[in-house]
Amino acid sequence: MHTFKRGFFCSDLSLRYPYRECTVTVPMLLVLMLLLPMLFISVVEIMRNCRHLRMRKYLRSLWRAEATFSFGFIATYLTTELGKHVLSRLRPHFYSACQPRLQDGSSCADAHNAELYVERFYCSNRNLSSLQLRELHVSFPSAHSSLSFYSMCLLAYYVHSVWQGRGIVRVMRHILQFLLLMAAWYVSLSRIADYWHHWSDVLAGALLGVVYATITAIYVGDLLQPQSSKTRPLMGLMCGCQHHHHHLHHQLLGENNNSTGSAKVHFLASTTTASSPLECVAHHGNDDDADDDDDDDSIVEHDLAGYKTPTSRAPTPSLPNAV
Structure with missing residues (x-):
């Protein structure tokens, strides 16, 4: 030049x-x-x-x-x-x-x-x-x-x-x-x-x-975003866990309509949805970014496998003068 x-x-x-x-x-x-x-x-x-x-x-x-x-x-x-x-x-x-x-x-x-x-x-x-x-x-x-x-x-x-x-x-x-x-x-x-x-x-x-x-x-080089890429799978995992347990909650409530033990099932559903998101993130939050999608699917499969559809139960006799 x-x-x-x-x-x-x-x-x-x-x-x-x-x-x-x-x-x-x-x-x-x-x-x-x-x-x-x-x-x-x-x-x-x-x-x-x-x-x-x-x-x-x-x-x-x-x-x-x-x-x-x-x-x-x-x-x-x-x-x-x-x-x-x-x-x-x-x-x-x-x-x-x-x-x-x-x-x-x-x-x-x-x-x-x-x-x-x-x-x-x-x-x-x-x-x-x-x-x-x-x-x-x-x-x-x-x-x-x-x-x-x-x-x-x-x-x-x-x-x-x-x-x-x-x-x-x-x-x-x-x-x-x-x-x-x-x-x-x-x-x-x-x-x-x-x-x-x-x-x-x-x-x-x-x-x-x-x-x-x-x-x-x-x-x-994407050098100024080291933490955001790591937190995105974690947030996605939390959303997936919450959505999954929300689905189980509605499934349990739907089955309660055909059973007589509604009080007991309502109690089980409320405890499951209250504590499951934190437990899910605490258990799977340390996995690598490359395995996040597989882990998300395995969580759903594991929870569905561990959950058994409640069979018909014998009607619980009502106690007289129960408070």
Whole structure:
């Protein structure tokens, strides 16, 4: 893609910062924000399947997690590069690195060019390569900031999804999430301290990374809904149990009309419907999500098998003067 060549004001002091080497270079960024997160996901997936480790199941879950991370990472990178080439904002060390000259050979140090907006210029620093010249025009947004915040935020969402627990486990999870965000914060601040980006470049990159991480976690990886998917089968099980016992209640009441022992049957029906939903959920609430439908059917079959249609009973002789 051809980079748009933006002009500048000779009096713009935000472009006159000194040139410094990067604290976090591009290879370091790829290792910290791409290779290490993918290795971290691989190790976590092994720990999740360590009890019943099956290679096919592990590879399937690993592929799903790695593909989710890679999709968002590539989308964030492409969006960042598009913004860099379209806007072509100059870096804070533009003057020091480029040493621009106007077409007539004058420079911004001349008095008559103090308030001039320069569009046609060339860099007098012959020590710069074509790649370094291109890097002077791609300040907004910060790729270091967007990629680091995307990787660390998505890992924080991933840890929140797979690492469930209470007490000290929950505290350790939050500490790990905090450290991940601090790593992204450090990389972003280093770009301002090294005079490679303006603060607005870093802010835009950070927001871009957070937005893409959130979108990827919600719509691609389903990382922000770990508990709702677990509670839905439980609610369905409760509704199924209540509906089943409600049906038994009406069945018992219908049979009571043909029998003389209505008081006893009414008592049995009321106790069954009052306590059965909680007992049903307590007994079957810890099953896996994949077996919820089978468990729901087995509950109905078990209760129907255990229930016997009351046979005709001998009429109970009424006691005289019964209260």
